Amino acid sequence: MTYGSETWSLTMGLIRSLRVTQGTMERAMLGVSLRDQIRNEEICRRTRVSDIAQQVAKLNWQWAEHIARRTDGNWGLKVLEWQPRTGKRRVGRLTTRWIDDIRRVAVSRWTQAAQDRGLWNSLQKTYVQQWTLRTEMMMRMKL
Incomplete structure (x- = not known):
């Protein structure tokens, strides 16, 4: 799941998506459904995945x-270190x-x-x- 992640620009949305995917994979490893109402902390404790x-x-x-x-x-x-110079910037915060x-x-x-x-x-x-x-x-x- 982390293949190539060395060069990713970390954003809150990306981290949230990765954590959701990790939680889904851990639940699948344990055979636990969301309907079982087991907290994520308990799932992480059982799997011992970082x-x-x-x-x-x-x-x-x-x-x-x-x-x-x-x-x-x-x-x-x-x-x-390269700064691209291509016309106008988009409105809003820089990426x-x-x-x-x-x-x-x-x-x-x-x-x-x-x-x-x-x-x-x-x-x-x-x-x-x-x-x-x-x-x-x-x-x-x-x-």
Whole structure:
């Protein structure tokens, strides 16, 4: 389910869809129907499967580290920094880019931060917690 998720731009809608799909798969693994009225927390406790939002955020962060450490002149880092200039922008908020999520935690010098593995791993914990807490708050607000 997380194939290629390293390069996804994380949004609340995407995380919500992934969590719904994960819940459906876990219920199918246990043979439990929604009519059985078993809470999601109980389902997660039984299956012991890690949260999909945490896993995707972790993969995203690891891919950023990989891209930042490459020194062979590959186009990966150049594509991340590229700003397309195509006519008019759409009305409303700019679309979230993959790199914007990384910069929120690691600031603008994230490529230098990725060179220090200790610092980068501590920032990874912050990044994953940020997404976990943000999505949990948004889910509670929707209820």
